[in-house]
Structures are given as C-alpha cells and as structure tokens.
Amino acid sequence: MNGYHNRVAWIDLNRRKVDVKEPDIKDMEDFVGGSSLGAAYLARLIRPEIHPFSPDNPLIFMVGPYTGTRVPASSRHAVISLSPLTGIYGESNCGGSFGWQLKKSGFDGLVITGASEKLVSIVIDSGRIGFRNSDDLWGLDTFTVDARLKEEIDPKAVTAVIGPAGERLVKFASISHDGRHTRSIGRCGMGAVMGAKKLKAIVLTSKGDAATPVADVEGLKSSAREALKAIKERLGAFGQIGTPGGVINYDRLGNLPVNNWRTPQDTPLAEKTTGTTLKETLVVRRSGCKRCPIRCGRLVENREGPFALDGVMEGPEYETVASFGSLCLNDNIEAIAKANEYCNRLGMDSLSTGGVIAFAMECCEKGLIPRSDLDGVDFGFGKPEGMVEMVKRIALREGKLPTLLGEGAREASRVIGHNSEEYAMHVKGLEFPMHDPRFSWGQALSFSTSNRGACHLNSLAHLFEMAVSLPEYGHSGPTPGREQEGKAQMVVRLQHFMAVLDSLSICKFTLINNALSLSHFLQWYGQITGRNIGLNEFMAIGEKAFTLKRMINNQRGITRKDDILPPRMRTLRKRGIGFDLGVPPLLPMLSEYYDLRGWAEEGRPMDETISRLGLDEFRRLLD
Amino acid sequence: MKIKFLAPLNQIFGSAKELDFVHPVSVAELLRFLQDQAPAFTTYGGFGPGDKHPYGLLVWRQHHLMTLDEMLDPNDELEMVPMAGGG
Numbered sequence: 015m016n017g018y019h020n021r022v023a024w025i026d027l028n029r030r031k032v033d034v035k036e037p038d039i040k041d042m043e044d045f046v047g048g049s050s051l052g053a054a055y056l057a058r059l060i061r062p063e064i065h066p067f068s069p070d071n072p073l074i075f076m077v078g079p080y081t082g083t084r085v086p087a088s089s090r091h092a093v094i095s096l097s098p099l100t101g102i103y104g105e106s107n108c109g110g111s112f113g114w115q116l117k118k119s120g121f122d123g124l125v126i127t128g129a130s131e132k133l134v135s136i137v138i139d140s141g142r143i144g145f146r147n148s149d150d151l152w153g154l155d156t157f158t159v160d161a162r163l164k165e166e167i168d169p170k171a172v173t174a175v176i177g178p179a180g181e182r183l184v185k186f187a188s189i190s191h192d193g194r195h196t197r198s199i200g201r202c203g204m205g206a207v208m209g210a211k212k213l214k215a216i217v218l219t220s221k222g223d224a225a226t227p228v229a230d231v232e233g234l235k236s237s238a239r240e241a242l243k244a245i246k247e248r249l250g251a252f253g254q255i256g257t258p259g260g261v262i263n264y265d266r267l268g269n270l271p272v273n274n275w276r277t278p279q280d281t282p283l284a285e286k287t288t289g290t291t292l293k294e295t296l297v298v299r300r301s302g303c304k305r306c307p308i309r310c311g312r313l314v315e316n317r318e319g320p321f322a323l324d325g326v327m328e329g330p331e332y333e334t335v336a337s338f339g340s341l342c343l344n345d346n347i348e349a350i351a352k353a354n355e356y357c358n359r360l361g362m363d364s365l366s367t368g369g370v371i372a373f374a375m376e377c378c379e380k381g382l383i384p385r386s387d388l389d390g391v392d393f394g395f396g397k398p399e400g401m402v403e404m405v406k407r408i409a410l411r412e413g414k415l416p417t418l419l420g421e422g423a424r425e426a427s428r429v430i431g432h433n434s435e436e437y438a439m440h441v442k443g444l445e446f447p448m449h450d451p452r453f454s455w456g457q458a459l460s461f462s463t464s465n466r467g468a469c470h471l472n473s474l475a476h477l478f479e480m481a482v483s484l485p486e487y488g489h490s491g492p493t494p495g496r497e498q499e500g501k502a503q504m505v506v507r508l509q510h511f512m513a514v515l516d517s518l519s520i521c522k523f524t525l526i527n528n529a530l531s532l533s534h535f536l537q538w539y540g541q542i543t544g545r546n547i548g549l550n551e552f553m554a555i556g557e558k559a560f561t562l563k564r565m566i567n568n569q570r571g572i573t574r575k576d577d578i579l580p581p582r583m584r585t586l587r588k589r590g591i592g593f594d595l596g597v598p599p600l601l602p603m604l605s606e607y608y609d610l611r612g613w614a615e616e617g618r619p620m621d622e623t624i625s626r627l628g629l630d631e632f633r634r635l636l637d
Numbered sequence: 638m639k640i641k642f643l644a645p646l647n648q649i650f651g652s653a654k655e656l657d658f659v660h661p662v663s664v665a666e667l668l669r670f671l672q673d674q675a676p677a678f679t680t681y682g683g684f685g686p687g688d689k690h691p692y693g694l695l696v697w698r699q700h701h702l703m704t705l706d707e708m709l710d711p712n713d714e715l716e717m718v719p720m721a722g723g724g
Contacts, residue, residue: 247683247692248683248685248692249692250680250692250693251680251681251692251693251694251719251720252692252693252720254645254680254693255645255693255719255720259719259720260720262643262718263695263718263720266695266697266700266702266718267702289719289720290643290644290645290719291644293644293645294644480689480690481688481689481690483687491687491689492689527688527692527693528685528687528688591700592699592700592701592702593700
C-alpha cells in the first residue's frame with residue numbers, strides 16, 4: 015500500500031535474529047500505523063501473565079503513513095509496550111528525527127522481542143539491521159552515548175538511547191533521541207522496558223534514503239503548501255515563545271498545578287517561570303523537529319551558578335516547567351532547566367519525575383518520611399537545590415527514598431502508607447500531566463479513561479473547550495470547560511480523533527488556533543495511500559484502536575474501578591483570583607461515556623460493540 | 638483605555654499604552670487597530686473568522702479572559718499576555 019514500505023522488522027534479542035515481514039494489508043487499513051497498529055501487534059503477542067519486564071513483552075517502534083512525506087510536522091514515531099509503571103497498555107510518542115529516519119531506512123516499524131544477555135545496541139544501516147555489543151556503554155548518559163555512537167558509526171546518525179535510569183529499571187525511564195537536542199519517549203517507562211531487554215541504543219545511519227511511496231504526489235504537494243501557510247500564520251507566536259508560554263495564562267485560568275495541586279494559583283511564580291521569562295534568560299535559539307515549520311523547541315544555556323548546564327541543550331517544555339516549577343513551588347527557572355537536563359541525560363520522564371517529587375515533598379511536609387531517609391538532602395517545597403539533587407538520585411537509584419520514588423507515585427504511596435495516596439496524583443499508576451481536571455471537565459473524563467493512565471493528549475479537551483473547533487466532527491466551537499452536558503460525547507469523539515492522529519503520526523500542536531483540521535488529515539490520508547475513505551470510516555479507525563487498547567487493559571484487570579481520579583480531584587475545590595472551580599462530576603459523566611462507547615457498566619466493551627468494530631479476532635483478551 | 642503589554646509584546650508597543658476611541662469597540666476591533674499600527678503585532682494579535690481568541694495572546698480585563706466579540710469600555714484596563722497553549 016502507498017504510504018508504507020510494507021516492511022516491519024521483527025527483531026529477536028534472544029537469538030539476535032531479524033525477520034523482515036510484510037504487514038497484513040487489512041491491519042494497515044484497520045489500524046493505519048503508529049500506536050494503533052502497534053497496539054494490534056501487542057495484543058496478539060501478550061498474555062495476561064506477562065510482566066512488563068519479561069522478555070516476552072514486546073517493545074514496538076512504529077511510524078505512520080505521513081512519516082517521511084511532505085505533510086508538515088509529521089516526523090513522529092510511537093513506542094508501544096506493556097508499561098512497567100502502570101502494568102497495563104503503554105504508549106508514548108515524540109517528534110525529533112528518529113521517526114523520519116526510521117522510515118527513510120525503509121521500515122514501517124520495529125517489533126523487538128526477547129532480551130539480550132549482555133548490553134547490546136541495534137544498528138540499522140539503510141535496509142540492513144545488525145547488532146553492536148555495548149558493554150562499553152553501560153552507565154553512560156544519553157548525551158555521551160549519542161555522541162560516541164555518532165563518532166563511531168556515522169556523524170549524522172540518529173539514535174534512541176536509554177540512560178542510567180533505564181538500565182536501573184526506574185519505572186518511568188524514558189528513551190532519549192537526538193542527543194542533547196533531546197526528544198523523549200517519556201511516558202509509561204518505555205526506557206525501563208528497553209533496559210530490561212538490555213538494549214542500550216538503536217542507531218539509524220544516515221544512509222537510509224527510501225522515499226515513502228505517495229499515490230498523489232502533486233495533490234499532496236499542493237495541499238501541504240496550503241497548510242504551511244496556515245501554520246505560519248496561526249502558529250507563529252506559538253513557535254516564537256514555545257510551549258512554556260502557557261504557564262502564565264494557565265495560572266490565571268486555574269489550569270496550572272501549584273503545590274502538588276493544592277494551591278489555586280501563584281502568579282508571581284508563574285511570571286518567573288513562564289516562556290517569556292525563559293526566553294529572556296536562558297534561551298539561545300529556537301529548535302524544532304525534523305521538517306517541522308512550527309519550531310516550538312528552544313535551546314538553552316546557563317554557564318554559571320549552582321544550576322549551570324553542561325553546554326547548550328534542549329530546554330524545558332511547558333509540562334517540564336510546570337512539573338519542576340509551580341508543582342514543586344519552585345520559582346527558579348535555572349533549577350527547572352537543570353532538572354530537565356538530568357531527566358534528558360539520565361533518561362527519565364520529566365512529568366512522572368516531577369509528580370513523584372511533589373508527592374514526596376508533601377509526604378515530608380506531613381512527617382511521613384523520616385529525615386534520615388533524605389540522606390542529607392535539604393528537600394521540600396520551594397527548595398530547588400534539593401529538588402534537583404533528588405532528580406539525579408532517583409535516576410541513579412541512590413538511597414532508600416530515591417529508589418522507592420523510582421517505582422512511581424502509586425507504589426511509593428502504597429509503601430509509605432498513612433493515607434499518603436491522598437497526595438499521589440495519578441490515574442492507573444501514571445502521574446498527572448500539568449493540566450487541572452477541575453479546570454477542564456473534559457480532561458477529567460479523559461484522564462480517567464485514557465488507556466495509558468492520566469493523559470492530556472488522548473483528547474486535548476482543554477484546548478477544544480477553550481478555542482479549537484472541529485466542525486466536521488460535531489464540535490462547532492469552544493464549549494464551557496465546567497459544563498457536564500455534552501462532555502462525554504465530546505471526549506469520546508476527541509479520543510477517536512486523537513487516536514487517528516496517533517495512527518498517522520502527526521504533531522497535535524498543528525490543531526492549536528485551528529491551524530489544521532480534520533479535513534486536512536483526511537485529505538492527506540487519501541493522497542498518500544490512495545485509499546479514499548469517508549469521514550466516518552476515518553474516525554472508526556480511532557474508535558477501533560481506542561477500544562482495542564481498552565481490551566488489552568481489561569485483560570490486565572482494568573475495570574470501572576480504575577477509571578477514577580485521585581481523591582484530591584474529587585474533594586478539593588479550587589478557588590483563585592478570577593476562578594472558582596468545583597470538582598468534576600466524574601461518575602455521571604463516566605456512565606454516559608460508557609453508554610456512548612457501548613461498554614458495560616463494569617467498563618468492558620460489550621459483545622455487540624466488539625463485533626461492530628470488527629475486533630472479534632481480539633475477543634480472547636476478555637476471556 | 639489603558640493596555641499593559643507583557644513581554645515580548647512590550648518590544649512592539651512598550652510596556653503600556655493609552656488609547657481613546659470615539660465609539661465603543663470590541664476586542665477584535667481593538668486588535669485590528671493595533672495590527673494597523675504595528676504589523677509585527679499580527680503574529681500575536683491576528684485572528685481568523687470564527688476564532689474566539691487571537692493566535693498568540695490572551696486579552697484579560699481584571700481577571701476576566703475576554704473573547705474577540707466582547708465589547709470594551711473606555712475606562713477599561715487591559716492586559717495582553719502572549720500565548721495560550723501549553724504542551
């Protein structure tokens with residue numbers, strides 16, 4: 015099929031054997047690519063008893079039909095596996111150049127199974143796949159490994175690397191790409207799965223130059239050119255300030271988490287850490303993902319002081335700024351950048367890291383963690399030195415408390431006890447992103463039903479409530495964030511839409527300010543693959559993928575009891591200057607949501623739903 | 638009407654500006670006026686048909702977030718804060 019190379023590499027690390035297979039055309043039509051096709055492969059390979067660290071848990075890298083084409087902002091890839099952090103379905107995706115180069119290397123995906131006895135790296139040189147013994151790379155950070163592999167193999171190579179956190183199986187370890195211009199597969203602990211497989215790196219040489227076959231080359235050229243104009247006009251400011259520009263406005267709106275989600279707002283702190291402050295202090299220039307016109311990233315530098323950075327590197331994004339800033343009551347932007355450096359270098363998800371640190375700070379405040387467990391670190395809210403030191407110690411598993419925190423907030427609260435689960439902000443074990451469900455009831459429902467746990471990207475509901483419209487799909491304009499009516503329907507539709515985008519592999523920031531919309535994505539799908547389908551069929555791809563991921567979770571014991579927000583989000587009203595946000599009415603929204611999806615009350619898709627979506631092959635997941 | 642501009646909008650208009658309009662104006666009309674005065678402002682203050690907010694800033698009156706169709710009072714004190722989105 016056009017849009018693909020029709021080649022997926024199945025790599026068995028037990029035997030160091032590679033088998034390149036042609037994907038089933040029905041799979042490509044049904045699931046398209048990205049995390050959706052990855053979920054289908056995962057569903058076929060797993061059994062209920064498989065632990066995420068088992069060699070039998072596959073680690074799957076996927077791109078989509080957009081990758082490697084003229085579609086703007088489409089250099090993305092997804093990684094799919096069982097998550098060691100949550101124990102259930104896990105996925106993460108990111109930009110950068112890895113997805114682009116994987117496609118250029120002639121592959122639509124990599125399915126990695128087994129585990130190596132010794133540390134190993136996979137080297138993909140155009141269409142050929144080989145292995146490199148990598149004991150010499152043990153313990154090295156991601157920047158160093160990226161530089162060393164480039165020096166040894168190809169200066170223009172693209173890498174996927176785990177750091178010491180992944181080697182030590184920190185449950186939210188990330189996979190870092192592009193060295194110090196870091197793009198991270200951050201969420202769900204995919205770096206720890208790589209660590210369990212003793213897989214230190216994947217290297218893609220620059221020799222790969224396979225063009226993605228496109229059905230309508232001229233049509234795509236013309237429509238992509240038009241889209242570029244809209245992106246430049248509508249996302250110019252977003253690109254100039256970057257994602258951290260959201261901090262100050264989100265503080266005013268009530269969306270910014272402060273003091274582990276307890277304090278309504280902290281405007282002076284927000285002003286000290288927002289994107290414009292970052293721009294005026296640490297930013298040296300903008301950066302962007304491969305072939306992306308938005309260029310929302312920025313490189314930072316800080317040569318002096320306690321939080322001096324080790325050279326020029328990718329700076330913190332909004333989520334990281336809020337996670338190590340307002341969430342921990344830290345107004346020191348240099349400390350945020352340093353914590354970000356440790357996460358990127360040592361290989362950890364900055365969201366989960368900030369989340370467990372804020373949890374631990376509150377436990378300390380409440381006297382639940384003895385001083386002796388801090389090993390001399392001056393740790394607590396508003397203490398940037400202690401926060402940064404704790405990031406490093408978690409990654410290296412240095413000390414009793416950091417080792418426990420490396421298991422994630424859910425497990426840490428279980429061990430600490432004394433009602434500390436009240437301070438652990440997670441859903442299904444995945445720590446919160448930096449968006450408040452009390453501000454966006456759409457996000458409240460999304461967080462609680464997202465297949466990977468607390469996730470804002472599975473619906474982006476807050477953006478659709480604030481400004482983004484989707485007229486082709488029944489969302490004609492912004493809707494009140496705190497209104498129950500119609501919310502379940504909106505979230506269901508947005509989850510399908512986002513699942514489609516995750517299948518195609520395109521950046522969701524293209525939706526901001528209505529720069530691109532559904533009609534663009536549908537048109538490009540037809541122009542690239544030559545498969546001209548209608549809107550309903552297009553959206554059904556998303557529904558099918560979302561439901562399949564839910565079935566994987568059902569197999570692993572997920573039911574309605576797990577579709578729940580943490581106690582703080584069910585009990586604590588958020589009153590600030592300019593807003594008064596009540597707790598979201600989750601339970602009634604959830605019932606309506608299940609009805610719309612055709613799920614039974616306990617949260618499992620009903621037989622007729624499975625048949626309607628053509629998922630009968632996967633019915634055994636519910637046995 | 639007093640308008641406070643946060644960075645980097647202050648590089649276009651300075652940190653504050655006072656404007657007098659003969660007739661009542663909407664937020665959209667105010668933004669168009671500012672775009673006419675400084676085309677560089679369009680990156681932030683531009684907007685398209687059907688939009689609720691401009692591309693790259695939010696307009697605040699006291700602690701109220703204003704939409705493009707809302708009318709302004711001559712005595713209003715506004716703040717323009719760049720960027721709405723997060724990641």
